[in-house]
Amino acid sequence: MSAQKTILTGDRPTGPLHLGHYVGSLLNRVELQKSYKQFVMLADIQALTDNVDNPQKIRTNVCEVVLDYLAVGIDPSKTTIFLQSMIPEIAELATLYLNFVTLSRLKRNPTVKTEIQQKGYGDAVTVGFLTYPVHQAADITIFKGNLVPVGEDQLPMIEQTNEIVRAFNRTYNTNVLVEAEALIPRFARLPGIDGKAKMGKSLGNAIFLSDSADVLSKKVMQMYTDPDHVRVEDPGKIEGNTVFTYLDVFGTDIITIAQMKEQYQKGGLGDVKVKRYLAEVLNTLLEPLRQRRAEYAKDPQAVMQIIRTGTEHAREVAAHTMMEVRQAIGLNYW
Numbered sequence: 001m002s003a004q005k006t007i008l009t010g011d012r013p014t015g016p017l018h019l020g021h022y023v024g025s026l027l028n029r030v031e032l033q034k035s036y037k038q039f040v041m042l043a044d045i046q047a048l049t050d051n052v053d054n055p056q057k058i059r060t061n062v063c064e065v066v067l068d069y070l071a072v073g074i075d076p077s078k079t080t081i082f083l084q085s086m087i088p089e090i091a092e093l094a095t096l097y098l099n100f101v102t103l104s105r106l107k108r109n110p111t112v113k114t115e116i117q118q119k120g121y122g123d124a125v126t127v128g129f130l131t132y133p134v135h136q137a138a139d140i141t142i143f144k145g146n147l148v149p150v151g152e153d154q155l156p157m158i159e160q161t162n163e164i165v166r167a168f169n170r171t172y173n174t175n176v177l178v179e180a181e182a183l184i185p186r187f188a189r190l191p192g193i194d195g196k197a198k199m200g201k202s203l204g205n206a207i208f209l210s211d212s213a214d215v216l217s218k219k220v221m222q223m224y225t226d227p228d229h230v231r232v233e234d235p236g237k238i239e240g241n242t243v244f245t246y247l248d249v250f251g252t253d254i255i256t257i258a259q260m261k262e263q264y265q266k267g268g269l270g271d272v273k274v275k276r277y278l279a280e281v282l283n284t285l286l287e288p289l290r291q292r293r294a295e296y297a298k299d300p301q302a303v304m305q306i307i308r309t310g311t312e313h314a315r316e317v318a319a320h321t322m323m324e325v326r327q328a329i330g331l332n333y334w
């Protein structure tokens with residue numbers, strides 16, 4: 001057994017990745033791949049749970065998301081990038097887990113509960129959707145993931161995973177399954193360009209990593225600032241002012257930023273000037289990513305090959321755990 005910890009994390013491939021992903025998860029993954037065995041899953045089966053009639057969207061975005069991964073520096077020689085749907089062992093394990101989870105427990109999962117409300121499913125929620133946390137438990141444990149870097153909203157999933165792990169190990173008197181620990185990113189959530197608490201692809205308030213410099217600048221120009229800062233001479237607020245929040249996160253020249261803040265608060269600094277500066281900061285940051293992305297995008301087959309190689313490796317690991325699980329239960333007939 002290796003002492004090196006295993007990281008398992010994933011994304012639903014339902015759209016290109018944005019700056020919120022960049023600070024919330026992608027940068028972390030680039031760091032973590034240096035010292036851990038890292039698996040990053042394209043959760044296409046999970047994405048289907050609320051996109052059942054739109055598989056094409058998922059299919060298209062698999063490649064987009066991987067291009068984003070490669071653009072930010074997730075290195076396929078260090079990180080195993082793989083497709084959930086191509087590893088049937090995950091579904092097999094999830095089936096076994098279903099016996100350890102009650103309906104009322106699933107309905108109490110806070111994240112799922114909120115999602116059911118938001119999507120207006122009510123009692124018409126599908127079993128597929130309701131049980132996605134159980135599948136997620138299989139995603140994590142089949143790779144013996146010790147550390148799971150996720151946002152706060154995913155904490156209930158880790159909790160539910162560990163309940164399953166403990167119940168399974170106790171019932172079959174084994175220790176094949178390992179408990180997982182959530183790794184919450186240092187950065188708080190990045191607000192959307194509209195100032196809302198969260199940037200989201202479906203909220204229409206995101207700056208995508210794949211946005212051109214032009215599109216990015218336009219989005220920055222629309223950003224929410226201080227609604228009471230009407231004239232340049234007026235003193236402005238920097239708290240809750242998205243442009244300054246972004247400068248705090250992405251800016252590197254802290255002296256310039258401190259001066260701008262001071263002038264903005266005193267009065268005499270216009271929004272447009274700050275926005276131009278922010279657009280420049282972001283474009284400087286994203287330019288090398290765009291170039292790398294464009295390079296990889298020229299050869300979609302090579303990208304698919306990266307996913308395929310990763311998936312083949314991931315499947316070997318998953319099959320091995322599944323064999324141990326079968327042994328533990330006594331489902332190893334020959």
Ligand code: TRP
Nearest residue numbers: 008009010011012043046136139
């Ligand atoms: N539920 C996660 C999300 O919506 C995606 C995901 C699926 C995941 N399986 C996972 C994350 C396993 C971490 C570990 O973002």
